[in-house]
Structures are given as C-alpha cells and as structure tokens.
Amino acid sequence: METDVFSGDDLPLALPECAGREWARRAIGLLQGDARRSADTHLIKPVFPGLGNISVYLKDESTHPTGSLKHRLARSLVLYGICNGYIREGTTLVEASSGSTAVSEAYFARILHLPFIAVMPRSTSAQKIEAIERFGGRCHFVERSAEVYQAAQQIAAETGGHYLDQFTYAERATDWRGNNNIAESIFAQMENEPQPEPEWVVMSAGTGGTSATIGRYIRYRNLSTRLCVVDVENSVFYDSYVKGDPAMTCTAGSRIEGIGRPRVEPSFMPTVIDHMIRVPDVASLAAMHVLSDRIFRRVGGSTGTNFFGLCRIAAQMLREGREGSLVTLICDSGARYTDTYYNPDWLKDNGFELGPHIDRLNAFLDTGRTLTSSAG
Ligand SMILES: *Cc1c(COP(=O)(O)O)cnc(C)c1O
Numbered sequence: 001m002e003t004d005v006f007s008g009d010d011l012p013l014a015l016p017e018c019a020g021r022e023w024a025r026r027a028i029g030l031l032q033g034d035a036r037r038s039a040d041t042h043l044i045k046p047v048f049p050g051l052g053n054i055s056v057y058l059k060d061e062s063t064h065p066t067g068s069l070k071h072r073l074a075r076s077l078v079l080y081g082i083c084n085g086y087i088r089e090g091t092t093l094v095e096a097s098s099g100s101t102a103v104s105e106a107y108f109a110r111i112l113h114l115p116f117i118a119v120m121p122r123s124t125s126a127q128k129i130e131a132i133e134r135f136g137g138r139c140h141f142v143e144r145s146a147e148v149y150q151a152a153q154q155i156a157a158e159t160g161g162h163y164l165d166q167f168t169y170a171e172r173a174t175d176w177r178g179n180n181n182i183a184e185s186i187f188a189q190m191e192n193e194p195q196p197e198p199e200w201v202v203m204s205a206g207t208g209g210t211s212a213t214i215g216r217y218i219r220y221r222n223l224s225t226r227l228c229v230v231d232v233e234n235s236v237f238y239d240s241y242v243k244g245d246p247a248m249t250c251t252a253g254s255r256i257e258g259i260g261r262p263r264v265e266p267s268f269m270p271t272v273i274d275h276m277i278r279v280p281d282v283a284s285l286a287a288m289h290v291l292s293d294r295i296f297r298r299v300g301g302s303t304g305t306n307f308f309g310l311c312r313i314a315a316q317m318l319r320e321g322r323e324g325s326l327v328t329l330i331c332d333s334g335a336r337y338t339d340t341y342y343n344p345d346w347l348k349d350n351g352f353e354l355g356p357h358i359d360r361l362n363a364f365l366d367t368g369r370t371l372t373s374s375a376g
Pocket of ligand 1: 068070100101170204205206207208209210211257258259300302303331332
C-alpha cells in the first residue's frame with residue numbers, strides 16, 4: 001500500500017527539542033574561554049657542560065593554571081564527557097586519581113558549577129588535597145591505590161554522576177593528530193632549533209595518555225624521533241612491556257606521585273613505545289633535586305624520573321659518540337611536595353639516602369663522566 005509521508009496523520013505532533021543543549025553550549029563556551037586565556041607552556045633549554053653536542057629540552061607543564069600537565073587532560077576529559085552527552089547540567093563528576101588530575105578536574109568542575117568528588121589514596125600530598133577542596137571538590141580516601149577504581153565507580157553509581165575515568169579515556173579524549181595537544185606543541189617549538197628533530201622524547205606513565213599522544217604523533221608526522229617511557233618501582237608498566245603481558249598487577253603503591261600504576265592502564269599504549277627504562281625511586285628523587293638546583297626552581301618527583309631517564313639515554317649517546325636533542329617534561333612543580341620529597345625528615349623516614357646519587361648525577365652533567373648507578 002502506498003502511504004503519503006506528508007499526509008500528517010501518523011506524524012508526531014512536534015519533533016523533540018534538543019534537550020539540555022543550551023547548558024552544553026554554555027559549558028563548551030566556558031571551557032573554550034579557559035583555553036583562550038591560556039598561553040602555551042615554555043620549552044626550556046638548560047645547558048649541561050658535560051653533555052657536549054647533546055641538547056636537552058624541558059617542556060614545562062607546571063605553569064598551567066592548575067599546576068600540572070593534567071590541566072590539558074582534565075579539559076579534554078570534561079569536553080569529551082559533554083560532547084558525548086554524559087555530562088549535563090548538575091551532573092556530579094567523579095574521578096579516581098593520585099591527586100594531580102583531581103586538582104585540575106576540580107578547577108573545571110567549579111567553572112561549570114558541577115559537584116566534584118575525588119577518590120584518592122590516603123597518601124596523597126596535603127597540598128593537592130587542599131587545592132581540590134579550595135576549588136570546591138570533595139575528597140574520598142581509600143587505603144591502597146588499587147582500590148580507587150572500584151570506589152570511584154561505586155560513588156558515581158550512588159550519586160547518579162559521571163565517572164570521568166582518566167585511566168581509560170586519557171588516550172582517546174586527547175586529539176592525537178593535533179588541536180593543541182602537547183606533542184604538536186613540543187615539535188612546533190623545536191622547529192627552528194639546531195637539532196629540530198629530537199633523537200628521543202622521554203616520558204613517565206601515569207595514565208599513559210601523554211606517551212600515547214606523543215608516540216602516535218611521532219608516527220603521524222613521519223618523524224624519526226623515538227619514545228622512551230620511564231617507569232618506577234611498585235608499578236607494572238615496565239614488566240608488562242618487557243614480558244608483553246597486559247594482565248599484570250601489583251599490590252604496593254608507587255611512591256612517585258602521578259606515575260607508576262598497580263595495573264596496566266587501558267590508556268597505556270605499548271605499541272607506540274620504542275624503549276622502556278625502570279628508574280629506582282632513589283634515583284628519581286636525586287634527579288629531582290639535581291634538576292631543581294640547576295633550573296633554580298623545584299620540580300616534582302615524576303620530573304626527576306623523566307630527567308634521570310633522559311640522563312641514562314644521554315650517557316649511552318655519549319658512549320656511542322652520538323649527538324642530537326633530547327626532550328622531556330616538567331610534569332608539575334615541587335611546591336606540592338615540600339612535606340615529602342623536599343623534607344629531609346621524610347626522606348630519612350622513607351629510607352632515601354640521596355647524597356651519593358646526587359653527586360654522581362652532578363658529576364655526569366658537568367663532565368659527561370658515565371653514571372655508574374645501580375639503575376636497572
Ligand atoms: C599524570 C602525571 C604524569 C604522567 O602522565 P600520564 O599522561 O597520565 O601518563 C606524570 N607526572 C605527574 C605529576 C602526573 O600527574
């Protein structure tokens with residue numbers, strides 16, 4: 001039987017309105033405003049006399065309004081949630097975090113007038129907890145870092161909220177081809193340098209999202225740069241990479257805040273990584289102190305891990321008579337760790353004897369004399 005689609009008999013009385021889109025429109029405008037008010041972060045070039053023709057670049061992510069590289073991620077995750085229709089007017093945002101991501105998300109939740117709950121290990125630094133609460137967020141603590149995922153999921157279910165889930169969505173919420181991601185920014189800032197195409201980019205992994213973005217971008221742009229991911233003690237990324245086993249887990253939590261995980265996070269992309277190095281925690285903290293002294297301001301623990309990994313690669317390059325540029329990140333500032341990594345009593349209580357490691361690293365940076373540390 002022929003039907004006349006225009007007869008009107010079986011048409012609804014009215015087509016649906018685009019419900020709730022007005023709020024989303026305003027929310028996107030507010031997020032774009034934050035982006036527009038932000039400048040790009042510096043790529044600083046400290047000089048280390050011992051490294052000869054190996055130049056070192058540090059992408060300083062500590063200068064974002066919320067103090068870490070997680071500012072980029074938080075903005076992307078919130079945008080992703082709004083554009084997918086998961087985040088609406090009044091939606092409670094929930095996150096599992098070791099602190100930095102929660103600080104940045106609390107900031108964006110406040111801009112959008114949304115409630116925010118951070119689920120974190122009890123060991124999270126006091127400065128981060130204070131920042132989250134200042135931005136109007138609430139903190140929920142668990143005893144062990146492996147418990148954050150389930151607790152966050154449960155709180156999201158109970159509140160009818162949205163679990164942002166950085167560990168799953170970091171790699172896909174970031175536009176890896178560009179759109180002002182960190183990789184695009186680094187390589188654009190390198191363009192007019194004497195050695196514009198870095199030999200290596202060195203980065204630690206928390207979600208794994210930043211290394212995924214950098215690794216994909218290197219391939220997308222046909223660069224010969226290689227990506228080295230550095231891992232810490234009490235984390236499964238390194239072992240899982242070496243053994244090719246994504247199901248590995250461990251129980252003890254990482255002592256370097258922001259990096260090292262008890263499970264292989266879904267955002268960790270081993271296929272774009274060229275090399276991994278495991279850095280002992282004592283070496284990370286020694287490198288953090290050495291770098292802080294040399295650039296006249298304090299950096300966080302994960303930046304120490306990054307810098308130590310970069311020095312290991314520089315040492316190998318010197319041995320092989322190579323030159324070129326190396327890039328790594330300043331992930332956050334040391335201001336967040338005055339009670340811990342920069343507190344001599346805390347270091348002593350936690351069994352960290354940094355002196356010999358600091359001396360060895362300083363000697364290397366001044367003379368190029370090879371590190372003979374116990375790094376594995
Ligand atoms: C998250 C984080 C990292 C690691 O970045 P990912 O993109 O999550 O792998 C490094 N350092 C600090 C301080 C962080 O908060």
